[in-house]
Amino acid sequence: MIHPSATITTRSGDGRAVTAPGTVRAGQPRSxxxxxxxxxxxxxxxxxxxxPCGSFLRCxxxxxxxxxxxxxxxxxxxxxxFLRQAREIQDEELRKFSSxxxxxxxxxxxxxxxxxxxxxxFLIVSATKYVRKLDGKFVELLQKVLCLPKCPExxxxxxxxxxxxxxxxxxxxxxCDEIQEAKLLSLVSSILxxxxxxxxxxxxxxxxxxxxxxxxxxxxxSSRHLLPLLSKIISLSPASLAEDQxxxxxxxxxxWLRYASVQQGVAQPSGGFFSNPRARQPGPITxxxxxxxxxxxxxxxxxxxxxxxxxxxxxxxSMLRKWLLCYGSEGANSPNSDDRSEVDGSIxxxxxxxxxxxxxxxxxxxLREKAFEYCQRLIEQSNRRALKKPDGDLQKACLxxxxxxxxxxxxxxxxxxxxxxxxxKILHGRISGDLAYARALLPIAQFFLNHSETAAVDSExxxxxxxxxxxxxxxxxxxxxFEFIQFCRDNIQFFTENLSIFRRSFPNLFxxxxxxxxxxxxxxxxxxxxxxxxxxAIEIFHLLLDLPCLAAALDIQxxxxxxxxxxxxxxxxxxxxxxxxxxxxHPLYRSTFQYLLRIETAPRDSPERLAPLRQLLGSMASCPxxxxxxxTIPVLLQLYFSAVAxxxxxxxxxQLVLVLLERSEQLYEIPAFKxxxxxxxxxxxxxxxxxxxxxxxxxxxxxxxFSGTVSNIRNKExxxxxxxxxxxxxxxxxxxxxxxxEQINKFFEAxxxxxFEITQLRPSASIPKYSPRVITVLMTTLTKLASRSQxxxxxxxxxxxxxxxxxxxxxxxxxxxxxxxxEILTRAAELMxxxxxxxxxxxxxxxxxxxxxxxxxxxxxxxxxxxxKTASRLLERGTGFVPG
Numbered sequence: 001m002i003h004p005s006a007t008i009t010t011r012s013g014d015g016r017a018v019t020a021p022g023t024v025r026a027g028q029p030r031s032x033x034x035x036x037x038x039x040x041x042x043x044x045x046x047x048x049x050x051x052p053c054g055s056f057l058r059c060x061x062x063x064x065x066x067x068x069x070x071x072x073x074x075x076x077x078x079x080x081x082f083l084r085q086a087r088e089i090q091d092e093e094l095r096k097f098s099s100x101x102x103x104x105x106x107x108x109x110x111x112x113x114x115x116x117x118x119x120x121x122f123l124i125v126s127a128t129k130y131v132r133k134l135d136g137k138f139v140e141l142l143q144k145v146l147c148l149p150k151c152p153e154x155x156x157x158x159x160x161x162x163x164x165x166x167x168x169x170x171x172x173x174x175x176c177d178e179i180q181e182a183k184l185l186s187l188v189s190s191i192l193x194x195x196x197x198x199x200x201x202x203x204x205x206x207x208x209x210x211x212x213x214x215x216x217x218x219x220x221x222s223s224r225h226l227l228p229l230l231s232k233i234i235s236l237s238p239a240s241l242a243e244d245q246x247x248x249x250x251x252x253x254x255x256w257l258r259y260a261s262v263q264q265g266v267a268q269p270s271g272g273f274f275s276n277p278r279a280r281q282p283g284p285i286t287x288x289x290x291x292x293x294x295x296x297x298x299x300x301x302x303x304x305x306x307x308x309x310x311x312x313x314x315x316x317x318s319m320l321r322k323w324l325l326c327y328g329s330e331g332a333n334s335p336n337s338d339d340r341s342e343v344d345g346s347i348x349x350x351x352x353x354x355x356x357x358x359x360x361x362x363x364x365x366x367l368r369e370k371a372f373e374y375c376q377r378l379i380e381q382s383n384r385r386a387l388k389k390p391d392g393d394l395q396k397a398c399l400x401x402x403x404x405x406x407x408x409x410x411x412x413x414x415x416x417x418x419x420x421x422x423x424x425k426i427l428h429g430r431i432s433g434d435l436a437y438a439r440a441l442l443p444i445a446q447f448f449l450n451h452s453e454t455a456a457v458d459s460e461x462x463x464x465x466x467x468x469x470x471x472x473x474x475x476x477x478x479x480x481x482f483e484f485i486q487f488c489r490d491n492i493q494f495f496t497e498n499l500s501i502f503r504r505s506f507p508n509l510f511x512x513x514x515x516x517x518x519x520x521x522x523x524x525x526x527x528x529x530x531x532x533x534x535x536x537a538i539e540i541f542h543l544l545l546d547l548p549c550l551a552a553a554l555d556i557q558x559x560x561x562x563x564x565x566x567x568x569x570x571x572x573x574x575x576x577x578x579x580x581x582x583x584x585x586h587p588l589y590r591s592t593f594q595y596l597l598r599i600e601t602a603p604r605d606s607p608e609r610l611a612p613l614r615q616l617l618g619s620m621a622s623c624p625x626x627x628x629x630x631x632t633i634p635v636l637l638q639l640y641f642s643a644v645a646x647x648x649x650x651x652x653x654x655q656l657v658l659v660l661l662e663r664s665e666q667l668y669e670i671p672a673f674k675x676x677x678x679x680x681x682x683x684x685x686x687x688x689x690x691x692x693x694x695x696x697x698x699x700x701x702x703x704x705x706f707s708g709t710v711s712n713i714r715n716k717e718x719x720x721x722x723x724x725x726x727x728x729x730x731x732x733x734x735x736x737x738x739x740x741x742e743q744i745n746k747f748f749e750a751x752x753x754x755x756f757e758i759t760q761l762r763p764s765a766s767i768p769k770y771s772p773r774v775i776t777v778l779m780t781t782l783t784k785l786a787s788r789s790q791x792x793x794x795x796x797x798x799x800x801x802x803x804x805x806x807x808x809x810x811x812x813x814x815x816x817x818x819x820x821x822x823e824i825l826t827r828a829a830e831l832m833x834x835x836x837x838x839x840x841x842x843x844x845x846x847x848x849x850x851x852x853x854x855x856x857x858x859x860x861x862x863x864x865x866x867x868x869k870t871a872s873r874l875l876e877r878g879t880g881f882v883p884g
Contacts, residue, residue, distance in 0.1 A: 086120075086127040094124060098138045105145050110155050118158040125165045132166070139163070139171040146187065147174075153183070160187040167194035176208045182217060185209070186225035193232060199240075206233045206240040214248055223252075224311050231319040238326040246327045250363035253316050253323065258370045260297040260313035261285075265305035285310075288386040288395060298374060300381040300398055302391065320371055321405050328364065328412050365413075372409050372416060375402035379427055396437060403427075403443040410451055417451050424448075428462060438470050439480055442487045449491055460501075467501050468599050471508040476558060478519065481512040485523045492530045504600045506531045510543055511597075514551040517629040521636075528636065529643040534652055535603065537644050538659055542607040544636055545677065546596065548668045549613065551629040552620040553596050556584045583616055614668055621670045630673040634680045641684040645691055653692040654699055660685065661706050661723075664716050682718035689726045693735040696726055700743050703727060708750040710757060713770055721777050724751065728781030732788055732846055741789050748785045748792055751778055752799065759806045772820040776827040779803075780845075783831040787841040797835050803828040 089097075101121060104114045125132045145151060146159040163169070174192060179185045189205045209226050217223060230249070233240060241249070263282045285293045285301045293301055299314045306314075361369060382399040386392035403424065410416045428444050431437035445466050448459035474480050488495065488502070488509070495502035509531070513524050532540060543550070559581055577583035584593055592613045595605055620626055644656065660681055667674045689695060696703060703723060706712060712720045727747055733739045755778040758770045779800065786792035806812060807821045816824075834841040 082123070083127050086123045089124050091133060094132065095135065097121065097124075098134055102138055102141060105141055110145075110152055115152075115154055115158065118155065118162065122158055122162050122165065125162060134166060136171040139166065139169060140173055143172070143174050147179075147184065156184070156187055160191055163191045164194045167191065168196050176205055179208070180212070180218075182212060182221045182223060182225045185212060186229055189229050193229075193236070199237060202233060202237045203240045205229070206237070207245075209233065210241065210245045210248060213252060222308055222311075224308070224315060227312070227315040227319060231322060234322060234326045241327075247363040249323070250327075250367040253320070254363075254367050254370045256309065256312040256316040257320070257367075257374050258296060260309040261307050262293055262297050262301075263307070264303035265307040265310070267305050287381060287384050288388075288391045289384040290387055291384070295377060295380075298377050298381065298398075300378060300391075300395060317374065317401075320374075321401065321408065324368070324371065324405065324408050324412070328368065328408065368409050368413060368416075371405060372419075375406045375409075376423060378402040379423060383430065396440060399437070399440045400443055403440065403447060407443060407447040407450060410447070414454060417455050420447065421451070421455050421457065432465055435473060438474050438477075439483060441466055441470065442483055446487065446491070449494060463499055464501050467505040467508060471505075471512050472597075472599050475511040475515045475554060478516055481516045481520060482523070485509070485512060485520055485527060489523055489526050492527065496530045503531055503533060503536055506536065506540060507543065507598050507601060510547065510550065511554060513632075514547050514629050515554050515625070517547075517551070517632045521632050525636070525639055528639055529646075532640070532643050532647075534647065534649075536601060537648070537652060538655060539601055539603055539607075541640065541656065541659060542663070544633060544640060545663050545667060546607070546610060546614075547633055547636075548621075548626050548630040548670065548673065549610065549617055550596060551626045552580070552617045552623065553584075553593060553613075555620065555623065555625060556580050557593075557597065560584045577616075580617060580619060589613065589616065608666075611666060614666070618669050621668065627670065630668070630670050633673065634676045637677065637680045637684070641687060645687060648691065650692050650694065650698075653688050654695050657685065657688055657695055657699060658702060660688075661702065661719070664719050678716050678718045682722040685719065685722045685726065689730055693730040694738075696730040697736040697739050697743065700731075700747070704746060704750055707747075708754060710754065713754075713758065713774055717771060717774060721771075721774055724774075724777050724781050727751070728777075728784040731785065734846060744785050744789045745792070748782060748789070751782055751785075752795075754778065755782065755799075759803075769815045772816065772823050775824055779824075779827055779831055783835060783841070784845045786835065787838065787845045790838060793835050793838060793841075797832060800828045800832045800835070 097117070098121070101114070101117045104117065125134075142159045142163055146156055146163070172191070172195065174188050176185055176188050176192060179188060185208065189209065192201045192205055195201060209230055213223060213226060213230075262285050264285060266282050282305075283303075285297055285303050287293055288300055288302060297310055297313055299317050301310075303310070378398050379402055382395045382402075384395075386395055406416070406420045406424075410420050424444050424447055428441070431440060441462075445459075445462055448457070448462050452459040470480070471484060509524075509527070513520050528540075563581070577586045577589070583589045589612070592609055595602065596610060596613065644652075648656070664678060664681055667677055703726075707720070707723055707727060730736075731739060731744060731747055755775070758778075759775065782796055782799070786796040804825060807816075807825055812821065834844055
């Protein structure tokens with residue numbers, strides 16, 4: 001909404017030029033900059049605390065803010081200084097300033113000085129986070145001035161704006177019960193509604209607004225001020241209006257929508273000797289293409305000046321959807337609606353009711369009929385070529401609203417379905433090839449989704465066009481991306497159960513996320529589980545990890561499409577590409593880019609083909625859009641694994657673990673991104689092992705190869721650590737009867753060699769440092785394996801006995817701290833003591849299911865029971881306790 005104290009030139013209902021607060025010149029779009037100056041928004045940007053200079057209040061020549069002076073500037077240096085001074089006004093100085101205003105108001109001085117002071121006061125109370133304190137008597141005085149019979153409009157608007165900013169207030173004495181003037185009722189009601197969602201006040205305002213609408217307003221007053229108020233009331237409390245009151249508004253809306261004048265408003269003559277009487281004659285309303293309108297007035301009708309009923313027509317349409325949703329569904333169908341629905345396919349259901357029969361309908365049904373005719377007229381008007389771009393943008397917005405309202409009407413009364421169906425089929429055929437109308441395809445698809453079963457129509461082509469073409473070509477439109485994902489989220493159950501193209505086109509949906517990731521992450525998190533299935537899980541996992549690459553590729557695609565033709569002609573396909581932009585068109589990389597930018601799923605293609613592309617796109621790793629996209633991946637990965645865990649079976653988990661290990665070293669080169677992904681993958685590896693413990697036996701060859709590679713410790717320590725932990729935890733017959741001593745021995749030998757290699761440090765200029773956590777996990781896993789193959793116990797005990805010498809070596813002392821050494825020695829001593837008692841070691845390190853499942857006490861690093869430390873203490877005290 002426009003700032004209440006904005007002073008902008010506009011036209012009154014009779015065409016007279018006036019200066020009124022909070023209005024916009026007819027026929028011109030509202031400036032987005034004006035929205036920024038709304039008081040509540042300003043409060044969010046309060047600045048640092050400083051000592052005020054006071055010039056804001058004392059200097060009579062100080063300029064007003066761009067909004068209150070009619071300007072459109074936004075945070076110019078002067079405006080910044082202005083806001084800073086307003087925020088720094090102290091309470092004592094504000095009290096003195098309020099006293100000055102009090103004096104002016106009590107002396108009935110309602111001229112320019114008072115307006116100037118009230119504008120400054122409004123800026124002060126609206127520019128801070130906290131509510132400013134004003135004297136109770138001063139607040140009461142503002143309310144009295146607001147209600148003065150001959151108070152200037154601008155004074156009223158400023159008083160109302162200040163009182164709204166001070167809400168909720170304990171000094172409120174206003175009441176709307178006796179107010180007859182529409183403009184004053186609008187201002188007073190806005191203050192009452194700003195006190196909070198108090199049902200009594202909302203009810204009182206609603207009753208009064210309808211009461212004023214019921215009667216005939218005096219000359220010079222307008223219902224225009226009441227419709228925004230009515231819209232607010234039904235948003236806060238739809239139940240505040242009784243049935244007879246809603247019927248009254250239904251009748252008024254029918255008149256406003258259908259019977260507005262088709263002649264332009266009259267311009268107010270400027271006066272003077274040279275006035276031309278002919279210039280005051282109103283002309284006919286025109287269409288957006290300049291043709292004279294031959295049908296009733298709508299929001300798409302064009303005129304230089306508008307009459308009062310034309311303004312009401314536009315306002316009524318703006319609140320029509322909300323009104324129908326609130327009051328149109330209850331008893332939506334007429335008593336004979338069941339009979340009518342049986343003949344929906346007949347000619348009668350496709351013919352609009354005549355004017356005579358329409359007047360015999362109840363108010364709710366008559367409004368529905370006129371609203372339907374209004375929307376049909378808008379669809380017809382949208383087919384005209386607009387002469388001005390703003391009118392063309394308005395056409396598209398009205399088309400979206402019209403289709404949405406028609407869908408609501410059809411949901412409330414099924415007799416409209418066939419009439420709407422034929423209209424929207426033609427409309428879809430007309431606009432489906434024009435990307436400028438892409439947003440209008442969403443409500444059309446929603447209509448087919450809601451009513452295709454009723455009408456027995458196959459709408460597969462509508463959905464296929466929507467999911468395959470629109471995201472691929474308009475992923476860079478933020479509004480379309482949000483509306484598209486919202487559309488999918490609202491209909492997610494229907495899509496997953498009935499629409500195969502929804503899951504098949506998930507690469508297209510990921511383009512919207514890759515390009516708009518910060519804005520769409522919360523909406524997409526509701527969508528991701530629905531896209532997952534046994535057939536898509538692996539491909540989606542690859543795509544999630546490659547999402548930063550996809551963001552980079554989309555950026556290159558856009559730049560390539562906008563590159564001049566002459567520049568494209570200079571590229572040599574035979575030469576090696578020197579940049580990402582050249583590589584996009586190079587034959588060597590064309591198929592790789594096409595795979596990454598694919599429209600539908602391609603499960604048979606190998607994602608490994610993207611490895612050269614990741615290197616090629618490395619130069620874009622610092623691009624802000626790519627970095628923002630990469631930041632969202634860890635959260636999405638956690639959601640991905642949580643969703644997969646709901647349906648994954650053993651073979652799928654095995655496949656996912658293999659892909660996880662493979663892709664852990666094939667990531668886009670953003671250091672922070674790689675570290676975050678490794679952290680998430682390592683934690684989710686534990687989840688997969690718990691779901692399917694047999695994977696350690698079934699994938700023993702691959703896990704043996706992974707855990708036997710030293711470079712995996714340096715490059716992905718977290719994943720290596722959890723793989724080693726999983727081997728020690730689940731390589732046991734208690735989890736899989738297929739586990740053999742031979743497999744245990746192979747793992748033991750590989751991990752023993754690994755531990756030996758990282759602990760036998762020699763003095764060197766570049767000694768690699770391995771985390772003490774890795775060393776302790778390796779020792780613990782080896783001890784677990786030894787406890788399950790008794791022949792390995794002496795070998796492991798000997799190795800553990802040498803750990804003290806390793807810790808005390810000069811090379812070790814130069815790399816690890818004293819705390820790290822103590823941690824390693826403590827774990828080695830505990831494990832040695834356990835191995836002295838093989839039966840206890842097996843109980844502690846490989847507990848049975850009955851013992852393992854509660855595990856109330858866990859070691860944070862390796863998940864060992866407290867019994868391990870207890871047994872160690874018993875041996876250290878020399879109790880001589882030896883289990884039988």
